[in-house]
Amino acid sequence: MNKKLWSGLFTQPVDEGVAAYTASVHFDHRLWEVDIQGSLAHAHMLAQQGLLSPEELKQIQHGLEIVGQEIRQGEFTWRIELEDIHSNIEARLIELIGYSGKKLHTGRSRNDQVATDMRLWLVKELTHIQQLLRYLQLALVELARSHTETLMPGYTHLQVAQPISFAHHLLAYVEMFKRDEQRMQEIKARTNTLPLGSAALAGTSYPLDRKLVAQLLGMVDEEGGEQICQNSLDAVSDRDFIIEFCAAAGLCMVHISRFSEELVLWLNQNFAFIRLADKYVTGSSIMPQKKNPDVPELARGKTGRVVGHLMAMFTLMKAQPLAYNKDNQEDKEALFDTVDTLTTTLSIFGNLVKDGVSVNAHNMLEALRQGYPTATDLADYLVRKGIPFKDAHESVAKVVKLALEKGCGLEQLALPELQAIDGNIGSDVDEVLDLVSALKRRNSLGGTAPEQVKRQIEEHLFRLLA
Ligand code: ARG
Numbered sequence: 082m083n084k085k086l087w088s089g090l091f092t093q094p095v096d097e098g099v100a101a102y103t104a105s106v107h108f109d110h111r112l113w114e115v116d117i118q119g120s121l122a123h124a125h126m127l128a129q130q131g132l133l134s135p136e137e138l139k140q141i142q143h144g145l146e147i148v149g150q151e152i153r154q155g156e157f158t159w160r161i162e163l164e165d166i167h168s169n170i171e172a173r174l175i176e177l178i179g180y181s182g183k184k185l186h187t188g189r190s191r192n193d194q195v196a197t198d199m200r201l202w203l204v205k206e207l208t209h210i211q212q213l214l215r216y217l218q219l220a221l222v223e224l225a226r227s228h229t230e231t232l233m234p235g236y237t238h239l240q241v242a243q244p245i246s247f248a249h250h251l252l253a254y255v256e257m258f259k260r261d262e263q264r265m266q267e268i269k270a271r272t273n274t275l276p277l278g279s280a281a282l283a284g285t286s287y288p289l290d291r292k293l294v295a296q297l298l299g300m301v302d303e304e305g306g307e308q309i310c311q312n313s314l315d316a317v318s319d320r321d322f323i324i325e326f327c328a329a330a331g332l333c334m335v336h337i338s339r340f341s342e343e344l345v346l347w348l349n350q351n352f353a354f355i356r357l358a359d360k361y362v363t364g365s366s367i368m369p370q371k372k373n374p375d376v377p378e379l380a381r382g383k384t385g386r387v388v389g390h391l392m393a394m395f396t397l398m399k400a401q402p403l404a405y406n407k408d409n410q411e412d413k414e415a416l417f418d419t420v421d422t423l424t425t426t427l428s429i430f431g432n433l434v435k436d437g438v439s440v441n442a443h444n445m446l447e448a449l450r451q452g453y454p455t456a457t458d459l460a461d462y463l464v465r466k467g468i469p470f471k472d473a474h475e476s477v478a479k480v481v482k483l484a485l486e487k488g489c490g491l492e493q494l495a496l497p498e499l500q501a502i503d504g505n506i507g508s509d510v511d512e513v514l515d516l517v518s519a520l521k522r523r524n525s526l527g528g529t530a531p532e533q534v535k536r537q538i539e540e541h542l543f544r545l546l547a
Contacts, residue, residue: 095162100161100164101161103164103407103410104161104162104164104165105164105165105166105410106159106161106163106164106165106166106169107161108413108414108417109165109166109195109410109413110152110159110169111166111202112166112195112198112199112202113149113152113166114149115197115201115202115205116166116167116194116198117145117148117149117170118201118298119194119197119198119277120141120145120170120185121141121142122294122297123185123188123189123277123294124138124142124145125297126289126290126293126294127184127185127188127289129290129293130287130288130289130290132184132187132188132287132288133181133184133187136181137181140181140182141174141182141184143178144174144177145174147177148170148173157169157173160172165191165195165410167191167194167195167198171185171186187287188278188280188285188287188289189280190279190281190282190317192279192280192281192282192317192404192405193276193277193278193279193280193313193317195409196276196277196316196317196318197275197276197277199320199323199412199413200274200300200322201298203272203322203323203326203420204269204272204273206420207265207266207268207269207272207326209424210265210330210423210424211265211266211269213424213427213428213431214258214261214262214265214427215262215545216427216428216435217258217427217430217431218255218258218259218262218541218545219542219545219546220431220432220434220435221251221252221254221255221434222252222541222545224434224435224438225247225248225249225251225252225255225538226248226538228246228247229246229249229531229534229535229538230520230531231246231247231248231440231442231445232244232245232246232247232445232446232449232516232517232520233245233246233247233250233354233445233446233448233449234445234449234452235249235454240452241448241449241451241452241453241454242452242454243454243519243523244454244455244516244519244529245520245529246520246529246531246534248531248534249529249534252537252538254336254340257336257339258333258336259541261329261332261333264329264332264333268322268325268326268329270302271321271322271325273299273300273301274300274309274310275291275294275295275298275300275307275308275309275310276310276316276317276319277291277298278291278294278309278313279310279313279314279316279317280313281317281405282313282314282405283313283314284313291307291309292307292309295307295308295309313404314403314404315404317404317405318403318405318406318409320394320398320409320412323412323415323416324398326416327387327390327391327394327415327416327419328391330387330390330391330420330422330423331384331390333423334383334384334387334388334422334423335384335388337380337384337426337427337430338381338384340377340430341376341377341378341380341381342377342381344357344374344377345377345381352444352448353441353444354441354445354448355438355440355441356438356441357372357374357433357437358437358439359372360437361376361437362374362375362376363375376429376430380426380429383422383426386418387422387423390416390418393411394412394415394416397411397412397415446516450490450516451490453481453484453490453491454519455492455513455514455516455519456477456480456481456491458513458514458519459473459477459480459491459513459514460473460474460477461473462506462510462513463476463477463503463505463506466505467505468503468505476502476503479502479503480494480499480503483498491514492511492514492515496508496510
């Protein structure tokens with residue numbers, strides 16, 4: 082009972098430390114559902130090819146159903162000496178149905194089995210991640226919708242540069258998450274390819290029908306054509322799909338992290354651009370006045386570990402000879418943690434944006450004013466009146482100095498005050514200094530003008546609600 086599956090050859094039981102060191106069942110049990118799914122498809126195909134009798138197939142199907150129930154109900158006994166999820170399920174199957182259970186492994190190795198499981202598992206998770214990304218984008222677009230005219234400072238070098246709308250700022254993140262969603266789709270399409278049928282490394286002498294297995298597992302392209310790994314050595318050893326997923330996940334977390342950094346800034350008392358609903362902030366054990374932005378801070382921190390997993394996966398692969406090596410067992414915890422971190426983060430951010438953010442438009446406007454964001458517009462206005470830019474630049478510098486002294490915005494200076502600095506300034510300057518007009522003027526494709534932003538919002542909604 083305690084003997085390992087291959088122990089006919091062995092004269093000693095495996096060292097306990099070694100058994101614990103090489104085991105993966107304490108983390109790879111998460112693959113149980115896709116492992117059974119793969120086994121059912123393999124068994125079905127074996128029967129089709131005459132390698133299992135219809136009766137044996139029935140027994141295997143029945144046995145795997147019981148195993149699935151036991152696992153789902155928490156009644157399954159995981160045995161560390163059986164190393165991994167694959168051997169645990171198979172051993173239990175044999176316990177339940179006996180002889181025919183032993184036939185399931187015909188033409189199959191754990192090497193092509195685990196590669197198949199990992200792909201099936203990731204494909205499902207990718208679909209979930211895409212849904213979460215769409216939910217977050219929709220929440221951002223919905224919030225943007227009510228802020229196409231809400232003025233805020235646009236920054237370069239984190240210094241006030243030009244007026245933008247809050248909606249325009251939010252839509253920049255929608256673009257990032259849209260690309261993330263596309264990347265996930267591309268990775269999903271490549272991941273959804275079948276290794277099973279490659280056996281240990283070299284293929285098998287059994288007449289397997291890999292196309293049938295691919296169809297049964299939904300490993301098909303958009304036209305329904307089977308996607309099958311074409312080289313058995315590559316099939317059992319390739320983990321590119323994990324590496325590229327970790328890269329895409331890392332990049333998505335970097336986008337979340339940039340957004341988090343801005344949330345933290347906007348929540349700072351000296352900005353106070355937004356408030357977060359109490360259910361999304363946390364208190365301090367010592368300072369009663371505090372409401373801390375722990376969620377964005379943690380997301381910023383967790384970005385580090387996701388990027389770290391990518392480095393781990395690169396390093397895992399870099400010196401592996403063909404074909405399968407046990408190194409690959411190390412792909413699991415990194416992948417699982419990447420998926421867990423990304424999905425929980427995306428889901429919290431979707432909710433937080435949907436119902437947690439309230440905007441303090443007054444403070445945004447004040448911060449904008451204090452940065453004299455229409456100074457360039459005023460210089461351009463003087464240039465249009467025929468003044469050389471150098472002189473215009475000098476005049477505007479004086480205007481800014483006056484506004485600084487008076488502690489007001491450029492648009493709040495009276496016309497005679499402006500004319501005392503530069504006689505070329507006329508009453509038509511109001512339009513130039515008006516912040517709303519300055520926003521509307523930036524009406525180039527992709528610009529911050531409400532007309533542009535509203536069009537972008539319509540396009541996003543059309544795409545996200547389709
Ligand atoms: N638990 C192993 C893994 O995760 C399964 C494959 C083991 N194959 C082998 N020949 N030892 O990679």
